[in-house]
Amino acid sequence: MSTITKNMSLRDQFLNLYRDRAGDISANSAPLLNNYRDGALARLEDLGFPVKGSEEYRYADIESVFKNDLQKDFGDIRVTFNIREIFHCDVPDLDTNLLLLVNGRYYNGSELIRKLPGGIIAGSLAQAAKDYPEIVEKHYGRYAGASDDGLVALNTAFAQDGIFIYVPERVKSEKPIQVVNIMISDNDLMAQHRNLFIAEDGAEAKIVVCDHSLSAHRFLTNSVNEVFTGKGAQINLTRIQNEHNGSSQITHSYSHQEAGSNLTASIISLHGGFIRNNIFVTLNGEHAENHSMGLYLSDKGQYIDNFVHIDHASPNCFSNQLFKGVLDDYASGSFNGRILVRRDAQKTNAYQSNNNILLTDDAKMYSRPQLEIYADDVKCSHGSTMGRLDDNALFYLRSRGIDKREARLMLMFAFAHEVIQNIKVKALQERIDDLVNKRLRGELSRCNNCAMKCG
Amino acid sequence: MLVIKDLKVSIEGGEILKGVSLEVNAGEVHAIMGPNGSGKSTLAAVLAGRDLYEVDSGTISYMGEDLLEKSPEERAKEGLFLGFQYPIEIPGVSMVNFMKTAINEMRKHRGEEPLSASEFLKKMRQKKELVEIDSSLTNRSVNEGFSGGEKKKNEIFQMAMLEPKLAVLDETDSGLDIDALKVVARGVNNLRSSENAIIVITHYQRLLDYIVPDYVHVLYKGRIVRSGGKELALLLEEKGYEWIRQEELNL
Ligand SMILES: Nc1ncnc2c1ncn2[C@@H]1O[C@H](COP(=O)(O)OP(=O)(O)O)[C@@H](O)[C@H]1O
Ligand SMILES: [Mg+2]
Numbered sequence: 001m002s003t004i005t006k007n008m009s010l011r012d013q014f015l016n017l018y019r020d021r022a023g024d025i026s027a028n029s030a031p032l033l034n035n036y037r038d039g040a041l042a043r044l045e046d047l048g049f050p051v052k053g054s055e056e057y058r059y060a061d062i063e064s065v066f067k068n069d070l071q072k073d074f075g076d077i078r079v080t081f082n083i084r085e086i087f088h089c090d091v092p093d094l095d096t097n098l099l100l101l102v103n104g105r106y107y108n109g110s111e112l113i114r115k116l117p118g119g120i121i122a123g124s125l126a127q128a129a130k131d132y133p134e135i136v137e138k139h140y141g142r143y144a145g146a147s148d149d150g151l152v153a154l155n156t157a158f159a160q161d162g163i164f165i166y167v168p169e170r171v172k173s174e175k176p177i178q179v180v181n182i183m184i185s186d187n188d189l190m191a192q193h194r195n196l197f198i199a200e201d202g203a204e205a206k207i208v209v210c211d212h213s214l215s216a217h218r219f220l221t222n223s224v225n226e227v228f229t230g231k232g233a234q235i236n237l238t239r240i241q242n243e244h245n246g247s248s249q250i251t252h253s254y255s256h257q258e259a260g261s262n263l264t265a266s267i268i269s270l271h272g273g274f275i276r277n278n279i280f281v282t283l284n285g286e287h288a289e290n291h292s293m294g295l296y297l298s299d300k301g302q303y304i305d306n307f308v309h310i311d312h313a314s315p316n317c318f319s320n321q322l323f324k325g326v327l328d329d330y331a332s333g334s335f336n337g338r339i340l341v342r343r344d345a346q347k348t349n350a351y352q353s354n355n356n357i358l359l360t361d362d363a364k365m366y367s368r369p370q371l372e373i374y375a376d377d378v379k380c381s382h383g384s385t386m387g388r389l390d391d392n393a394l395f396y397l398r399s400r401g402i403d404k405r406e407a408r409l410m411l412m413f414a415f416a417h418e419v420i421q422n423i424k425v426k427a428l429q430e431r432i433d434d435l436v437n438k439r440l441r442g443e444l445s446r447c448n449n450c451a452m453k454c455g
Numbered sequence: 456m457l458v459i460k461d462l463k464v465s466i467e468g469g470e471i472l473k474g475v476s477l478e479v480n481a482g483e484v485h486a487i488m489g490p491n492g493s494g495k496s497t498l499a500a501v502l503a504g505r506d507l508y509e510v511d512s513g514t515i516s517y518m519g520e521d522l523l524e525k526s527p528e529e530r531a532k533e534g535l536f537l538g539f540q541y542p543i544e545i546p547g548v549s550m551v552n553f554m555k556t557a558i559n560e561m562r563k564h565r566g567e568e569p570l571s572a573s574e575f576l577k578k579m580r581q582k583k584e585l586v587e588i589d590s591s592l593t594n595r596s597v598n599e600g601f602s603g604g605e606k607k608k609n610e611i612f613q614m615a616m617l618e619p620k621l622a623v624l625d626e627t628d629s630g631l632d633i634d635a636l637k638v639v640a641r642g643v644n645n646l647r648s649s650e651n652a653i654i655v656i657t658h659y660q661r662l663l664d665y666i667v668p669d670y671v672h673v674l675y676k677g678r679i680v681r682s683g684g685k686e687l688a689l690l691l692e693e694k695g696y697e698w699i700r701q702e703e704l705n706l
Contacts, residue, residue, distance in 0.1 A: 391507075396543040396597075399503050400557040400613065401531035401564070410556070414547025414596075 010049045010066050011150070015041065018157060021074055028075025029160035030129035033194075036141050040156035047150035056149065059334040059366055060276045060305045065248040068218055070190040073103050075160060079185050096178035096208065097122065103183060104191030104221070105161045113164075118171035120205075121164070125196055128164035135166060139198055143226045143254035149278065152252050155224040159194035162223070169230070170202040176425060179209040181221075183243065188218040195225045199233040201258070206236045206425050211272075213243040225253040229261040231285065237265040238423055240432070241272050242444075245302060248274035259285025259314070266423050268432055269296040269304055269325075270439045276305040283310070283317040283345075294323040295419040297439050298331035298363075308352075309338045312345040315375075321352040324419050326412050326440075327363035337382065338370040345375045352382040357389060357415060412440050456481050456621060456652050457502075457522075462513035464494075464501055471497045473677035474513070479621070482649040486663055486688060487656045489674035490696040495656045496540050498674070499625040503537035504530050517621070531557075532564040534620030538610040538627045540656075545597040550609075553597050554579065554616055561617065582615040586642050603630045611642035622646060623654045628662040640665030660692035675699050 018025070018041060026034045049066070050057040071077070079102070097114070099122055100107040106124030113123035113131055121128065129136045144152050163179050183189065199205045213219050229235050243249060249272050257263055269275050281290050296304040304327075310319045321337050335354040356365045369382035389411050397407035416436050423429045438444040457479040464472035471494045479485055489495055501508050502515070504527035515522040522530065545553070558578075559569040570578065583590060588608050598606050607627050614622055627639050643653060643666050655666055663671075663685065671687040672679045680699060681687065691698070 390543075390545075392543045393545045395503075395505055395527060396539065396545065397548075397553070397557075398527040399531055399537050399539075400553070400617065401528050401561045402553075402556050403528050403560065404526070406556065406560070407528075410548050410552070411545070414545065417547050 010063060011044060014154060014157075015045060017072070021072075024074040024076055025158060025160060028126075030126040032129040032133050032136055032140065033126060033159065037157050040153045043153035044150050044157060047148060047153060049150050056307065058336070058368075059332070060274075060303070062151070062250070062276075065220060065250070065274050068188060068220075070218060070220055071185070071187045072158075072190050073105075073185075075105070079103065096176045097173075099123065099163055099177065099179045101163055101179060101181040101193060103185060103189060104159070104193035104223070106163065116173070116177075118173070119168045120171060120173055121166040122177055123164060124161055125164040125194055126161040128166070128196075132166070135198065136164070136196065139196055139226060139228050141226075143228070143256045143280075143282070144224050144252060147252070147254070147280075149252065151222055151250060152224055155192045155194060155222050155252065158192045159224065162193035163195045163197075165195075165197045165205065165207060167199045167203040167205045167233075169200040171200075172204040173206060176206040176208050176428065179207065181209060181211045182214055183212070183219040183221065183247065184214040185217050185219070186215070190220040190222070192222045194223065197225070197235070197237070198228045199230055199235050201230040202232045203230060204234045206428075207238070208428060209237070209239040211239070211241045211243055211249065213247045216244070216246065219243065219247040220250075221248070222250045223252070225251065227253065227255040227263065227265075229255065229257045229263045229288075231258045232260040233258070234262045235264070236423070236425055237263065238425070238428060238432070239265075239267045240435070241267065241269040241275055242435075243272045245271065245273040245300060247272050250276045250278075252278045253280065255279075255281045255290070257281065257283050257285070257288040257290060260287045261285070262289045264291040264293075264422070264424065266293040266295070266419065267306070268419075268436070269294070269298070270435060270444065272302065272304075274303045277307065279306065279308045281310045281319070283312050283314055283319065286314050286316045288314065288317045290317075290319040291422065292319070292321045293419050293422055294325070294335075295416055295436070296323075296325035296333065297416070297436065298325065298333060299328035300331060301329070302331045304331070304333035306334070307336045310340065310350065312339070312341040312348045312350060312375075315344060315346045315348065317345065318349045319351070321354075322419060322422065323354045324356070324415060325365070326357045326359065326415065327365055328359040330360070330362040332364040334366040334368075335384075336368045336370065338372070339380060339382070341373040341375050341378050341380070343374040346377045348375060348378045348380070350378070350380045354384045355415070356386045357412065358386060359388070409440050413437055416440070456518060458514075458516045460514045462498075462501070462515065463511040464497055465509045465511055466497070466507065470511070471508070471677055472501070475674070475677070475679055477672065477679065479652045479654060481620075481652055483670065484647065484653045484655065484666060484668045486668040486671045486685075487654060487674055488658070488660075488671060488688065488691060490699075491658070493674045494677045495674055496625055499537055499540075499623045499654075499656060502530075502623055503527055503535065528560070531617075532561050536614050536617055536619035536622045538614060538622065538624035540625040540629075542598050542601075542606040542610055544599045544601075546599050548597050550593040550595060550597055551579070554613065557613075557617060578616065582612055585615055585645060586612045587638050588612050604632070604635045607631055608635060608638060611639050614646065615642055618646070620650065621652050621654070623656070625656045626658060627655075628657050628659065636662060637665060660688045663688045673699060675703065
């Protein structure tokens with residue numbers, strides 16, 4: 001358990017915490033992951049914590065998120081819960097391979113690594129680092145490591161486990177792989193997991209990550225996801241954020257795409273008190289294609305912040321960012337979309353749009369496109385809108401006998417569906433449609449089941 | 456069925472309707488004609504409950520009740536239908552979902568069970584045939600990417616689906632070729648019965664060859680300046696709106 005001394009900067013608190021707990025942290029992880037800790041600590045010492053108002057964290061108040069004294073679990077805390085009771089996933093139309101992460105740790109009685117058809121490996125990252133060090137070594141820290149965000153260094157220093165998914169060359173995972181990430185505790189808790197998803201050349205994977213909080217405590221997650229999409233590989237990655245409003249979630253996603261690969265990644269933020277998603281993509285080979293999408297539905301005092309950075313490092317690549325959100329009450333948020341087109345990334349196509357509906361005068365959204373283009377033969381566009389529901393459309397629906405509330409819901413749903421329809425996994429699309437519909441109707445609050453059968 | 460008394464309406468301080476009175480009974484078809492900008496669409500929108508407009512004075516009673524007190528959806532549920540001069544495109548809301556929701560809300564209002572999927576589809580099919588609307592259109596989002604003519608037909612299709620008691624059609628004929636015009640007329644005539652009433656707002660007499668009105672009114676600068684039988688429409692056609700203008704000057 002950590003004791004926080006006042007007047008100590010966050011950075012120093014965590015450096016001290018590490019010093020106190022280094023033994024537990026290493027013992028409950030893997031040597032390969034431990035190798036990165038000292039470097040990360042030095043980096044954290046250098047970078048410090050992000051400050052509100054800085055270039056990358058203009059509106060997100062990271063300090064306030066960390067200010068609570070949260071328990072940290074380095075593998076020594078036992079949480080008692082009945083996994084069957086809280087979690088029974090019997091999705092009729094979405095047949096998935098299920099992986100469970102509880103408080104940042106892979107949860108399973110006996111097998112920490114699962115071998116799926118086609119040689120697909122899925123399970124605990126710490127275990128994978130022991131069983132398949134050559135695979136993990138090749139990718140771990142390669143994409144996130146260069147980050148100048150102190151929170152990524154923080155994660156690297158402390159993360160002990162997370163989800164590892166490996167799809168070998170030219171193997172297509174038939175079933176989607178579903179990761180259910182649960183926070184559950186007897187105390188306020190902070191967790192930092194680390195995921196590594198690898199699709200080798202020509203592989204195909206569909207991955208769904210569902211974030212949940214299952215007890216009424218303050219939670220804070222600072223997680224890092226590294227994603228490797230090999231030559232011609234295809235990954236469809238969907239994250240559904242559905243934690244309660246006492247939760248704070250910071251996610252850092254670093255995706256590396258080789259030539260001809262396609263990564264379609266969507267983040268559907270349904271609930272959560274504070275959400276910051278950092279999304280970094282590097283298009284490292286020609287004809288790579290990236291679709292980064294987000295849908296956020298925020299109300300009350302929720303804060304939602306998507307920070308996207310697409311790096312066109314090779315010619316002939318395509319990227320499209322589509323982020324849409326509805327903000328109600330006094331919710332606030334930010335979208336920052338950066339497109340970097342490097343000098344030799346000729347024939348780049350890069351698009352971005354961010355559309356927001358603000359339902360009240362108190363709801364606030366900041367939207368900022370950042371285009372840095374150093375090549376000359378490039379097609380780029382960006383657009384951002386802030387608006388109310390269309391009064392004319394609302395009146396049209398009402399004039400046909402549809403109640404105002406229902407008409408508003410229809411319009412909001414239509415607005416949101418534009419993102420959902422781009423999630424190409426049909427069954428998943430329908431489930432998310434359903435979830436979003438329930439969310440808009442206020443029928444989805446804390447959810448005791450996995451997201452795929454909420455409500 | 457509908458009694459409008461001395462209705463005065465303004466928008467942003469500018470008076471548009473300057474005392475309109477009109478009585479429409481069940482079984483009747485009324486045509487409202489008049490030059491552009493005379494306030495025809497304003498009257499239609501106020502009937503449907505658009506809150507953009509300020510009703511300064513006057514009353515509207517519909518089926519014996521105060522219409523102005525009711526929300527747009529209540530009016531619709533009680534059988535009032537507005538065919539929009541400029542139908543709205545609503546991306547992402549499918550025609551099927553739109554119509555199913557509308558019909559079932561109305562049925563709920565009348566204390567009826569929702570239509571089953573097969574009943575609904577059957578009804579869709581029948582009405583689509585009636586208005587000769589392309590099947591693919593009803594698989595799309597509401598009015599999205601529809602041509603001008605298709606949008607107008609879609610209004611008539613919705614009217615046919617919702618079977619209103621009082622239909623107000625705002626220039627449903629403008630921009631239509633003769634075949635489309637006949638389709639619109641067929642839709643309207645099909646609805647016509649001793650229990651229903653229809654107000655056809657039009658700019659041209661052309662439509663009235665196919666929908667023969669019982670009464671014709673001329674709305675000019677926010678007032679009904681002339682009312683008569685169907686021959687008034689022919690007179691207007693012959694002499695043009697300039698004639699009204701002159702008459703008004705002479706008064
Ligand atoms: N939303 C509006 N804002 C301001 N003026 C309007 C608006 N709608 C209509 N008007 C004005 O009201 C008058 C009547 O318009 P309208 O009812 O559309 O006439 P009509 O349908 O007979 O052509 C016109 O002078 C028009 O400019
Ligand atoms: Mg008009």
